[in-house]
Structures are given as structure tokens and as C-alpha cells.
Amino acid sequence: MGTASSMLTQYDLEEVQLHCHNLFSQQEIVSLYQRFCQLDRNAKGFISADEFLSVPEFAMNPLSQRLLKMVDGLNFKDFVAFLSAFSAKANMEQKIALIFKVYDSDGNGKISFNDILEVLQDLSGVFMSNEQREKVLIQVLKEAGYTRESYLMLDDFIKVFGNSGLKLEVEVPVD
Template sequence: MGNASSMLTQYDIEEVQQHCNHAFSQQEIVSLYERFCQLDRNNGGFISAEEFLSVPEFARLLRMVDGLNFKEFVAFLSAFSPHATLHQKIEFIFKVYDSDGNGKVTFTDMLDVLRDLTGTFISEKQREQVLTDVLDEAGYTKDSLMILSDFVKILGNSGLKMEVEVPVD
């Protein structure tokens, strides 16, 4: 598992599942391994910071933290606290989609995030269809301008879990 060119064994998959408290299925771990191998360009078994930042979804988050002071940094991470309210978590998600900070999220904004998340795994047409279907199911259209309260309405009963444990000695 250390070398990107090696095969992922059943033992490796189970070990990774245990390490991440079974947060991912075996198929998801295989998919993540394939993505890891794509990022590990020198096949060293590790991803460099440069390789890590080539992942659009991580680069998007890092743009959000660029230039933060300590208080802003902690406020940014607070959305991942087990003590954060559902509203705080939804507000964070809204900010990810509202990349220009104008308080409105367009179809294009959502498509940009979806493109970052899916990469080349699905086509642009498929992305647009998925997003159109999700919006339609939630009672919105491609022309809808969504604001924070729309995200609260859609995600408010979702059981959203976004938590990171901060180790304390």
C-alpha cells in the first residue's frame, strides 16, 4: 500500500476501513486509492503538498483560508466542531458554493463545485443533469438564485455530519 503502483489488497482495504472508523465502504476506499495513485505522480506512496493542492476541492477550501489570522482560522474550523450547530455547518457549505461572496448561489456556482468534486469521473452533461434533478427535487430551477435560507431549507433536516476531532493532550 506504500507504493502507488502496488495493488490494494483486501487486508489493506480492511485496515484502512478500521483506521477511518468504517466511514467508507470497500468500494469507496478502492476509488479513493485510485484517486490517490493519480495524485502520487512520482509513485512514492505519498502525496506532496503540491499534488494535494492539485485536487480542486481542496484548493477551493484552501482559497477560503488564505490570509486568515488565528481567530479567523479557528472560526473557519468551527463548522467542523461537534459543538457547531446545524445552521453553522450549513452556513459553511453555503460559503463554499458562494465563491464570490455575494450572498447568492447560482446554477453555475453549484456546477463549479460539482465539477471540482467529480473531476473527470462524470461528463459535463451528466453533472448538469444531476444538478438539475437535485434542484428540481428541492423545488428550484437552473435559474434560481439561492440564498443561505434556501440552503437551510434544503439541508435543515438532512442529518448533516461534518465533524473533525481536535486532539488535546
């Protein structure tokens, strides 16, 4: 795909479309490419953490530091693949897999009590004490049939969130 300033060829579009499992149309990929080029200020071919933080909605997200670990240094193909979980065409399992990765910050494929507690801290900030967070989490895990010592795997996450009606979509403006 060359440098970030070059145009996408039909081959590039098809390659990216396959890479993201056809969850975006070619028009949407062109729009995403334009946005990618705007973010890639130095035309390096990838987006740095600082460039991602230039997006106000991203920077304001309480989970931005966790997300940065997932997106720092993405090239265009991987940028589109990351965003594909937000596509209206993505199934619930694809969306839940992304959420799972946010919680699984060490990438070991399982989520511990402390992993969930860290996310709760990011989300609640100073509005809850550590003791309150732990108490709530212990109760939620107990109601779901898990204990403080349990590890949640992706299948567990899918089971818990699968019927939640989770909406995780972003509309890609097409020019």
C-alpha cells in the same frame, strides 16, 4: 497575540474563545494554536495557501482550491473561527453556512446554477461529462422546487440540508 512563536496568555485564550462563540474549549484552542504554529513555518502570524497545502488531507480534497480562497492568510483567531464550524458543539446552521460559503465562491450571498455546477465538476472530475452534470443538477433542483435560473440563498441551503443528518466534525486532539 504577538508572533506565532509566542505563547497564548489567558486573555488571548478567552478572546479567541469568544471569537469562535465558545465552540472550542481552552484546551482545544491551545492544541489548535500548536497546530497553527506548525503550519506557520515562518512565524508570520498567518497561514499562507502554500502552508495549508502542506496538510495532505487538505491538498487531496477536491474542493481545496475553493477552500484556499477562504483560508489563505488567516491569522490565528480567524483560523479558529473557520474551524469552529467543524466543532461538535457547532449547530447545523453554522455547519451549513460554511458549506454555503464553499459554493458561493464569488461571495455575493447567493448560489447560482453555475456555482453548483462548478462544485460538481470539482467533485466528479473526469468521471462525469458536463452534460451529465447539468442533467443531474437540473433534476435535483427540479425535485427541490428550483429551476436552472433560481438562486439559492443561505436560508434555502439551511432548508435543504437542515434535516440531512449532516456530519461535519473534526476532533481536536488535546494533549
